[in-house]
Amino acid sequence: MAEVLRPADQRFVSRLTARYPRLHMPTFDERFSREPRGLYKCRDALVVAPISVREVSGIVALCNKERIPVIPFGGGTGLVGGQVAPDLERPLVLSLQCLRAVRSINAARDRMTVDAGLTLQEASIAAADAGRLFPLSIASKGSSQIGGIMATNAGGVHVVRYGNARDLCKGIEAVLPDGSVVSCLDELPKDNSGYDLRNLIIGSEGTLAIITAATLKLFRPPGESATALLALNGIEAAHGLLALFMDAFPDQVSAFELINRIGFEFLVETGLRQRLPFGNSSEWLVMVDIGALQKSDVEKHVIKVAEAAEDEALIVDGILAQSEGQREELWAMRELIPSAHIRIGAVASHDISLPAEAIVPFVNSAAQRIAAIGPFRVNCFGHFGDGNLHYNVFPPAGGESREFRHCRTPIVDAIHGLVRGYGGSIAAEHGCGRLKAAELQLHGNSARLAAMRAIKDAIDPHGIMNPGAVFPLA
Numbered sequence: 001m002a003e004v005l006r007p008a009d010q011r012f013v014s015r016l017t018a019r020y021p022r023l024h025m026p027t028f029d030e031r032f033s034r035e036p037r038g039l040y041k042c043r044d045a046l047v048v049a050p051i052s053v054r055e056v057s058g059i060v061a062l063c064n065k066e067r068i069p070v071i072p073f074g075g076g077t078g079l080v081g082g083q084v085a086p087d088l089e090r091p092l093v094l095s096l097q098c099l100r101a102v103r104s105i106n107a108a109r110d111r112m113t114v115d116a117g118l119t120l121q122e123a124s125i126a127a128a129d130a131g132r133l134f135p136l137s138i139a140s141k142g143s144s145q146i147g148g149i150m151a152t153n154a155g156g157v158h159v160v161r162y163g164n165a166r167d168l169c170k171g172i173e174a175v176l177p178d179g180s181v182v183s184c185l186d187e188l189p190k191d192n193s194g195y196d197l198r199n200l201i202i203g204s205e206g207t208l209a210i211i212t213a214a215t216l217k218l219f220r221p222p223g224e225s226a227t228a229l230l231a232l233n234g235i236e237a238a239h240g241l242l243a244l245f246m247d248a249f250p251d252q253v254s255a256f257e258l259i260n261r262i263g264f265e266f267l268v269e270t271g272l273r274q275r276l277p278f279g280n281s282s283e284w285l286v287m288v289d290i291g292a293l294q295k296s297d298v299e300k301h302v303i304k305v306a307e308a309a310e311d312e313a314l315i316v317d318g319i320l321a322q323s324e325g326q327r328e329e330l331w332a333m334r335e336l337i338p339s340a341h342i343r344i345g346a347v348a349s350h351d352i353s354l355p356a357e358a359i360v361p362f363v364n365s366a367a368q369r370i371a372a373i374g375p376f377r378v379n380c381f382g383h384f385g386d387g388n389l390h391y392n393v394f395p396p397a398g399g400e401s402r403e404f405r406h407c408r409t410p411i412v413d414a415i416h417g418l419v420r421g422y423g424g425s426i427a428a429e430h431g432c433g434r435l436k437a438a439e440l441q442l443h444g445n446s447a448r449l450a451a452m453r454a455i456k457d458a459i460d461p462h463g464i465m466n467p468g469a470v471f472p473l474a
């Protein structure tokens with residue numbers, strides 16, 4: 001039975017500030033009330049930004065005692081509404097923004113322990129300063145925080161080589177709802193002494209604990225890299241092209257991103273770029289990134305692979321970045337696509353993953369289903385190398401997404417129905433948050449859901465942690 005939760009009212013604020021007279025309480029503004037896609041809006045909340053793990057622990061314990069809902073808040077870049085709670089009366093938003101230290105870097109052991117509030121970009125720079133690479137890369141790196149990255153088990157463009165956040169995490173420190181601190185930082189390579197709490201907390205989207213620090217796995221940076229943008233001879237060709245690159249560069253393919261031409265057209269339409277990288281040569285393109293540890297004429301070999309791909313009629317055109325500047329520009333174009341989407345406004349967005357063999361049949365069937373619903377523009381793109389597509393549906397040119405709000409449910413039902421039919425997942429790298437919580441209950445595996453519920457109830461018996469995320473409100 002769900003307990004009745006209370007608002008963080010004036011009486012609670014007085015108790016909190018009596019205990020922590022110098023508590024930092026940022027203003028509840030736009031940053032905390034909205035999420036990037038504007039789907040969820042929170043009207044009121046008490047925001048606190050503790051300056052130590054001890055403070056996090058004390059605040060959460062008090063919330064637990066008083067039955068105040070706690071919404072962990074990182075960079076606010078999550079795309080499934082996990083960080084914004086519109087249906088709760090004045091929850092406490094716990095921002096990690098003041099916990100920003102790099103606690104330690106051990107380059108010899110390829111590990112770095114950082115506070116949860118450090119941004120991904122800051123963590124990557126700290127690793128680079130120590131001569132190492134932290135390879136997780138997403139377009140929101142300037143704002144998203146390590147705590148949010150771990151809480152959502154973020155993916156990004158380098159999963160094909162380095163794995164997702166879970167694979168890149170060697171330890172977690174987290175505050176449980178009763179205020180106790182679980183410290184599993186810098187774990188030993190071998191430690192089978194019980195349940196794996198690190199992996200339970202990673203991907204829990206703030207519903208079990210507040211992550212306060214993480215130990216990250218670092219890598220030797222590539223000594224030589226090459227980036228190419230290749231125009232495909234149809235989406236089917238992406239499989240053959242990936243196989244050619246994987247064979248030619250075993251363990252060195254750092255990214256293999258599928259791009260639809262419409263994504264680049266959106267950059268022009270929204271004024272983010274002036275022109276397309278190619279003419280109208282192909283509907284489908286791939287951005288491939290190769291990173292070799294040793295200098296080994298990577299560019300020459302990439303050209304050879306591209307020539308072989310042309311001989312096999314897999315590609316029709318291509319650009320190989322000739323300088324670091326060109327490389328950065330190609331990646332900037334890829335990374336700006338989500339910003340163009342936000343400017344245009346999607347009718348529906350989907351973050352899905354599919355078995356490799358289902359990608360092409362899915363794309364073909366989905367195009368037919370969407371066309372049957374309305375005259376939409378579709379940008380299907382994403383991390384082809386790991387079977388993760390973003391299937392985003394937009395109004396026709398000149399239209400507004402709000403005019404097509406009534407089409408959202410039929411579109412989502414059509415796409416997610418197809419994904420389930422092909423044995424895929426409707427929550428690939430962004431998580432469930434509030435956006436997919438109800439659908440998860442409806443279609444998820446019942447034994448798995450029951451086990452998840454039991455874990456949630458055991459760790460958070462009063463249900464204060466991020467109510468409404470992952471599990472819908474009762």
Ligand SMILES: Cc1cc2nc3c(=O)[nH]c(=O)nc-3n(C[C@H](O)[C@H](O)[C@H](O)COP(=O)(O)OP(=O)(O)OC[C@H]3O[C@@H](n4cnc5c(N)ncnc54)[C@H](O)[C@@H]3O)c2cc1C
Nearest residue numbers: 072074075076077078082145147148149151154155206211
């Ligand atoms: C332009 C753009 C591009 C993106 N590209 C990608 C991509 O390629 N791949 C990808 O996976 N994601 C992507 N995202 C989504 C997003 O950036 C990630 O989900 C990111 O991991 C969220 O981090 P955050 O710090 O902003 O978390 P928030 O948005 O603040 O929170 C997200 C969730 O985590 C919880 N949370 C946050 N901090 C903590 C903490 N310390 N302890 C416990 N729970 C916490 C929140 O309660 C919420 O449920 C993108 C987003 C944008 C806007």
